[in-house]
Amino acid sequence: MHGLIGLDWGTSSLRAYRFDGAGRIAETRARPWGIRQLPEGGFDAALADVTAGWPLLPRLACGMVGSRGGWLEVPYLDLPAELAHLVDALDRLRAADGMDVHLVPGLRDPHGPDVMRGEETQLAGALALRPALAAASSFVLPGTHSKWAVVRDGAVTGFRTLMTGELYALLQRHSILGGDATATRDDAAFARGVATARDSGAAGALGRLFTARALMLDGVLAPGAVPDYLSGLLIGEEFRIALADGLARRDVPLQLIGDPALCERYRRAAALFDIDLPSPLQDAAAHGLWRLAVQAGVAVTAPEETRAC
Amino acid sequence: MHGLIGLDWGTSSLRAYRFDGAGRIAETRARPWGIRQLPEGGFDAALADVTAGWPLLPRLACGMVGSRGGWLEVPYLDLPAELAHLVDALDRLRAADGMDVHLVPGLRDPHGPDVMRGEETQLAGALALRPALAAASSFVLPGTHSKWAVVRDGAVTGFRTLMTGELYALLQRHSILGGDATATRDDAAFARGVATARDSGAAGALGRLFTARALMLDGVLAPGAVPDYLSGLLIGEEFRIALADGLARRDVPLQLIGDPALCERYRRAAALFDIDLPSPLQDAAAHGLWRLAVQAGVAVTAPEETRAC
Numbered sequence: 173m174h175g176l177i178g179l180d181w182g183t184s185s186l187r188a189y190r191f192d193g194a195g196r197i198a199e200t201r202a203r204p205w206g207i208r209q210l211p212e213g214g215f216d217a218a219l220a221d222v223t224a225g226w227p228l229l230p231r232l233a234c235g236m237v238g239s240r241g242g243w244l245e246v247p248y249l250d251l252p253a254e255l256a257h258l259v260d261a262l263d264r265l266r267a268a269d270g271m272d273v274h275l276v277p278g279l280r281d282p283h284g285p286d287v288m289r290g291e292e293t294q295l296a297g298a299l300a301l302r303p304a305l306a307a308a309s310s311f312v313l314p315g316t317h318s319k320w321a322v323v324r325d326g327a328v329t330g331f332r333t334l335m336t337g338e339l340y341a342l343l344q345r346h347s348i349l350g351g352d353a354t355a356t357r358d359d360a361a362f363a364r365g366v367a368t369a370r371d372s373g374a375a376g377a378l379g380r381l382f383t384a385r386a387l388m389l390d391g392v393l394a395p396g397a398v399p400d401y402l403s404g405l406l407i408g409e410e411f412r413i414a415l416a417d418g419l420a421r422r423d424v425p426l427q428l429i430g431d432p433a434l435c436e437r438y439r440r441a442a443a444l445f446d447i448d449l450p451s452p453l454q455d456a457a458a459h460g461l462w463r464l465a466v467q468a469g470v471a472v473t474a475p476e477e478t479r480a481c
Numbered sequence: 482m483h484g485l486i487g488l489d490w491g492t493s494s495l496r497a498y499r500f501d502g503a504g505r506i507a508e509t510r511a512r513p514w515g516i517r518q519l520p521e522g523g524f525d526a527a528l529a530d531v532t533a534g535w536p537l538l539p540r541l542a543c544g545m546v547g548s549r550g551g552w553l554e555v556p557y558l559d560l561p562a563e564l565a566h567l568v569d570a571l572d573r574l575r576a577a578d579g580m581d582v583h584l585v586p587g588l589r590d591p592h593g594p595d596v597m598r599g600e601e602t603q604l605a606g607a608l609a610l611r612p613a614l615a616a617a618s619s620f621v622l623p624g625t626h627s628k629w630a631v632v633r634d635g636a637v638t639g640f641r642t643l644m645t646g647e648l649y650a651l652l653q654r655h656s657i658l659g660g661d662a663t664a665t666r667d668d669a670a671f672a673r674g675v676a677t678a679r680d681s682g683a684a685g686a687l688g689r690l691f692t693a694r695a696l697m698l699d700g701v702l703a704p705g706a707v708p709d710y711l712s713g714l715l716i717g718e719e720f721r722i723a724l725a726d727g728l729a730r731r732d733v734p735l736q737l738i739g740d741p742a743l744c745e746r747y748r749r750a751a752a753l754f755d756i757d758l759p760s761p762l763q764d765a766a767a768h769g770l771w772r773l774a775v776q777a778g779v780a781v782t783a784p785e786e787t788r789a790c
Contacts (some may be wrong), residue, residue, distance in 0.1 A: 416684040
């Protein structure tokens with residue numbers, strides 16, 4: 173049987189891909205079984221369920237499943253890390269079904285310090301999809317913990333975690349800035365937030381959070397528009413920080429990876445920084461899992477003649 | 482009867498001062514009755530209880546009691562605002578006991594925008610205690626919402642709210658950076674946090690929050706030391722922002738106002754910025770209430786001969 177089972181296994185969710193021998197995704201399944209919320213029976217039970225009925229194929233997993241507190245801790249690779257070298261650092265464990273699960277290591281930037289697990293596989297997938305970006309590019313992967321990464325000559329040379337999504341949720345749910353008003357989409361409020369961060373100079377947007385309250389007291393922001401203002405302020409601050417610290421450069425392509433709806437916010441913010449952001453790459457983790465599995469000889473690829481069928 | 486009753490009435494607490502005719506504090510009482518958590522009977526009941534047994538004296542109140550949602554909304558004074566002119570903008574209401582309560586207005590910085598209520602009275606008190614600071618000084622009032630204020634020629638010319646205390650609590654209680662480990666005092670971790678913010682350049686410390694986790698994974702920070710590291714990072718960021726935006730200047734005196742234990746953290750942070758911070762001023766709100774009441778003719782001052790008794 174040709175193919176691979178790829179597992180993108182994070183803190184709060186598990187996504188499984190069944191690839192055919194040519195690397196095409198034959199089926200995708202998602203479960204809410206992040207490593208902190210596993211079903212009865214733990215990792216083995218989760219794996220058995222998410223792959224139920226699928227042929228017995230080699231498995232490659234990325235994400236927090238390889239962290240301390242995961243299934244098996246796989247040491248981080250320190251930067252600079254050539255994405256092609258990730259395969260040399262794969263680890264594996266024997267699952268209860270008697271077959272191996274191979275694991276992708278995370279990356280560590282000693283200059284932060286900072287760490288990632290899972291995003292390195294998305295970056296590998298992004299370079300598989302857009303080989304021209306390998307020479308010199310920056311990537312932004314929005315999320316609970318957004319990552320900005322710099323790639324030079326196929327290697328990740330630096331990255332930074334920005335806790336934008338988590339901070340936004342905290343401020344909305346628990347802070348004085350979160351209201352009980354119903355949030356209404358307000359593109360002007362979002363743009364105002366982005367511009368406030370952009371124009372905050374070297375002091376930065378952390379010192380501008382309270383403007384959300386002052387603008388509401390002024391009657392400039394409707395209570396329901398505060399969430400979009402805060403979203404703009406925090407996403408705009410990502411761009412300001414990235415430009416200030418060289419994580420993004422105006423003379424190097426910047427590429428989004430991730431969920432289209434969230435990425436659309438980043439594209440709107442980018443426009444206010446006069447940065448043109450192309451459409452996001454999707455399924456980057458799946459592409460990365462396949463690419464790494466092929467490089468490592470883990471995937472069972474179909475011969476050329478079969479692939480043509 | 483000579484004297485005054487001063488009320489420092491905020492969101493979460495009420496503090497009442499009984500002054501004698503010479504402005505000395507004869508008694509202080511505190512109640513957990515902020516404007517959002519009043520006792521049965523509301524503002525009138527709170528006032529009656531906190532002043533029970535005290536002589537009938539004029540009352541002057543500052544803080545959120547004068548906000549929308551307070552007892553009476555007193556409009557903000559826009560900057561630049563001479564602290565001596567606050568008295569021209571006092572408002573008053575008639576309490577259920579048939580006597581007036583005078584209210585101090587808050588300040589609004591249109592360039593933020595930003596707002597304060599209560600701190601303007603502390604600043605007035607600080608200048609009463611340290612008249613030499615009226616010419617040119619900066620003030621820092623640490624707290625849930627820290628305020629940094631610039632004073633020139635007796636007027637507040639700019640200020641900024643930094644949500645340090647609230648962010649610290651949110652990150653500790655609700656974020657991935659908050660552990661269940663018991664916090665242990667760790668001065669080295671605090672200093673490391675301050676230095677990380679200080680050295681974060683124009684990008685700033687918001688992009689360094691995640692280092693708290695990476696340093697813990699590295700084994701550099703014990704889980705119990707993360708709170709002090711975060712405290713240092715956020716307080717250090719206040720100084721970095723204040724210096725970047727001219728809220729503090731190295732050629733102008735900087736003065737703390739507030740709780741000694743919290744202020745001690747700011748003094749340690751200041752030292753790492755090569756700034757010498759003198760001991761904090763205390764009871765600044767009380768001094769400000771007395772000073773403003775005298776200027777407004779609200780306080781009943783004792784004649785000179787009586788005052789000497």
